[in-house]
Amino acid sequence: MDRSAEAAPALDRAHEHALAWLGGLDERAVPPEASVADVISALGTDLPEGPTDPAEVVDLLARAADPGLTAMPSGRFFGFVIGGTHPAAMAADWLTSAWDQNAGLRTVTPAATAIEDVAEAWVLDLLGLPADSAVGFVTGGTMANFTCLAAGRDAVLSRVGWDVGEKGLVGSPGVRVLAGAERHDSVDLVLRYLGLGAPELVPVDAEGRIDPAALRERLEDGDDRPTVVALQAGNVHSGAFDPFDEAIAAAHEHGAWVHVDGAFGLFAAASPAHRDLTRGFEAADSWATDAHKTLNVPYDCGLAIVRDPTALRAAMSMHGDYLIQDEAGDPFEKVPELSRRARAVTVWAVLRSLGRSGVAELVERLARHARAFADGIAGIDGAEVLNDVVFTQVCAAFGDDARTLDVVRRMMEDGTAWTSGSRWHDRAVLRISVSNWSTTDEDVARALEALRAAAT
Known part of the structure; x- marks a missing residue:
């Protein structure tokens, strides 16, 4: 059996779908568009009676899952501390x-x-x-x-x-x-x-x-x-x-x-x-x-x-x-x-790709983006940064709990960036976690622009 020939069509299709996904992240809304039920419907619920070509399986999987994917690898996902996937690590x-x-x-x-x-x-x-x-x-x-x-x-x-x-x-x-x-x-x-x-x-x-x-x-x-x-x-x-x-x-x-x-x-x-x-x-x-x-x-x-x-x-x-x-x-x-x-x-x-200096630069860049978020939020009318931003986390409030939660909701509806709500010191907060290697200054600026709009 030629294992490479057997695997090649499915791997080729997976490669194409992966590149299409990565290539669309910059413009894609961060929250998913489809629900769990929508994706189940697209996948189909009946177990097939017989085999399906692996390449067709990959195509179906990519097509059905795409609307239900959250753009977590995007440079504009700040909801949890989860990072992204560095190209060397992905390969x-x-x-x-x-x-x-x-x-x-x-x-x-x-x-x-x-x-x-x-x-x-x-x-x-x-x-x-x-x-x-x-x-x-x-x-x-x-x-x-x-x-x-x-x-x-x-x-x-x-x-x-x-x-x-x-x-x-x-x-x-x-x-x-x-x-x-x-x-x-x-x-x-x-x-x-x-x-x-x-x-x-x-x-x-x-x-x-x-x-x-x-x-x-x-x-x-x-x-x-x-x-x-x-x-x-x-x-x-x-x-x-x-x-x-x-x-x-x-x-x-x-x-x-x-x-x-x-x-x-x-x-x-x-x-x-x-x-x-x-x-x-x-x-x-x-x-x-x-x-x-x-x-x-x-x-x-x-x-x-x-x-x-x-x-x-x-x-x-x-x-x-x-x-x-x-x-x-x-x-x-x-x-x-x-x-x-x-x-x-x-x-x-x-570690082999970044080296000692590259890891240091990555850490410092994440912290610099967090500081930029804190500075930008401080300039929004009625907004308050609640923590001393020493690393990569920012917690902000926009007045009382009701208004802060409303800002969180508006941000999710806008879709430009994902910023989660939480509670800290018995207050509703909007929490920003910067952990993705691919986040750029432009990503931060776009997220801050959406945040200003949500807060006004």
């Missing part, structure tokens, strides 16, 4: 699918493992984290937090003689988790997955940064359970970063494991202009980030980074007699999945 992702490697075992998939080894070293170097840390390539920020906090849970219990792997959590001394009052909700979700319950919340300042004095007070309150402290690099509303120096020092004085949730903010460390935001974060025990946010690789790719590789492998690894394992360690030992995509390929591709 590498296509190759990843074609290679079809189950990237769990070093000996079985040496190319995928080699790429992962290089990408791991580059990430640690770029972020200024300990070079002997372990990096697990997981599905996204939530599973990165899960993986790191699982390692932390097991490690702090091990220090008091409790083996979670053997005994489970029932009957254990328990684990106390302290987190800032404005931590991301995915931290709570992960703690639920891990059987640890809700975190104890520590007061924060007006920008959402944890109060290190309040944290120290909690640590000294006489509760002697094994402890994990969850800090944050990039508040989802303000973009603010916790004061790592003081917070980590206090936590380590009391024997706590310190985890940093840096879904989009961790890459501030790669920018000389913004590195100070992460000052002291390298002293933590684990760090989580989404590569498909600031680094702009395709879904799904998160990075779980743990200072102690042994702790990570103790929490994540398994053994099977049928597996061909390597004494040097295998990629699957650092992640929850046994079978997994070769996610490191796209990370390697972006």
